[in-house]
Amino acid sequence: MSNNRRPAYLPIAIIAAVIIALTAVVIMWFKPDNNQTSSAQTMASVDDSEYNESISTELATGQVMEATLPQNQSAFVTGLERLPRSLKGTQIDGEIIIDENKKLVVTEGLRRLFDYFLSALGEEDETVIIARVESYIRHHTPEPAASQAVAIFNKYVAYLKALPEIEKRYGNLQLQATKSGELDLNAVAQQQQDVASLRQQYFDKATITAFFGAADDYDDYSVEMVRINQNQQMSDAQKQAARQDYVSRLPDNATKTNIQQQANLGELMARTEQMKARGATPEALYDMRRELVGAPAAERLAQVDLExxxxxxxxxxxxxxxxxxxxxxxxxxxxxxxxxxxxxxxxxxxxxxxxxxxxxxxxxxxx
Structure with missing residues (x-):
């Protein structure tokens, strides 16, 4: 069994639904690759994962089940003893990286490691998970990196407990705006600002960038796409040009590559629908798709058409x-x-x- 959880931050996932309705089969072909490279020493690394979206709420409300084992049996050495059912047979997601001086190098993979263990909330008590994570870190990491990682983990848990208060504050307003057909972008911006302020209470700038930078880039992209889509003064052609201009000005990195691919999907589906309505041949569809998303995806889409x-x-x-x-x-x-x-x-x-x-x-x- 593989573990496949993705981290959840702001509830801006609503935004994506407002902008684009993409089929699951297409999305799977462009799943972002989160593999990272580093000259530092890698202590543990694994595949991309998906985080349980209810973790921060469960931590804040304490709505978790009793530990699967009595508290006096919850002492760990490696942190991997007596894993809860949801983690058994899975690959540990995340990484602990240290530099040549055995100091911690904070990465997005460290947060994924925390999320991996925290995803068992509901099966294990919070105190058991905290003991498990600390044992795992100290067993696999030398000092001073181990203590640095434990300290960040404790701050991360505290941050997750505080986060739902912000989400609750803006959740109803966002839902109402979405039902009315448009999203209140001012409320979204204020929520982002509140979350940013909350992060500054717990983490330094480098940790904030490592933990949340990529997700924030996607959120900013989603908000801008909504802003363009809701602009009644722009024609469809102007909106398309504005979307392309925004993406072109992003820094050249993996996030931009993934966003470009996702942006192409919207155009791909619109063009496909238009061409099929005009009775386009399979060859014409293939050429259009190859131009937008590359030959491998075009071939898979052609196979989907046949099926x-x-x-x-x-x-x-x-x-x-x-x-x-x-x-x-x-x-x-x-x-x-x-x-x-x-x-x-x-x-x-x-x-x-x-x-x-x-x-x-x-x-x-x-x-």
Whole structure:
């Protein structure tokens, strides 16, 4: 089993939904690569992970389950003893890096390491997790880096406990604005400022940049895309130019590369829809996609088109025969049995689970 958690910061995830509606299959092809390189000594490193979004709330409210083991049995040596069920069999996510003087080098991977263990809140008591993390750090890290990492971890826990108060303050306002069709960008900016001030209470500038810099870049990008999208004075062409200009002015780094790819996805889906409506050939679609997202992704999308076309053909066949059975059969229970047999004939188990939702989607498109 692999561990796959991503960190959660400001609830600006709402923003992304306001801007872009992307299909999961496309997003997976452009999942950001968080691998980092360093000349310092790497003590532990693993894959990109996904953080449990409820951690900060659970820490703040204390709404966690009792420890899976009695407190007097919660002493650790390596920090990996008696792992909770959600962490068993997973790869430890994160890293502890030290320099030539055995001092801690703070990285985004250190925060991922903290998040990895904190994701077990709900299975383990907070005090058990804190003891586990400190034991893990001290077992795998020399001094003075070990004590430095433990100190930052304690500050990180305190920060997570304080964060929900800010989220609560702005959450309802953001939700109301989203329901009205537009996001209150002034409220978003104030929330970002409050979170930035909170971070300064717990961390120095270097730690803030290492822990939250990449996520803040994505948040800033999302806010700007909303700002452009909500500008009623701009034409669609002007909005597209403004989006491209913003991305072009970002610093050249991995974050910019990922944002460029994500930005291309919006244009990719719009162009695909337009070209399909005009009856574009598979070759024309491939050329357009290759230009926007590269040949490998264009080839995968072409394969998805073939699979979708095949599914559509079988779905149409299924709907036609289903309606015939329902209209011509005097025994409705027998008709249902025949329809079920038809489903088994035309679709595999995974596809059968899609049928009701897919039928509803087709009805919406037909309206």
């Amino acid at each position: 979708d076309a095949n599914f559509d053909q079988r779905f149409n066949q299924y709907e036609t025969q289903k309606q015939r059975l329902l209209s011509q059969s005097a025994d409705q229970s027998q008709a249902k049995i025949q329809i079920e047999q038809l489903e088994q004939q035309l679709f595999d188990d995974a596809e059968r689970k899609r049928l009701s939702g897919y039928a509803a989607l087709q009805e919406m498109k037909a309206q």
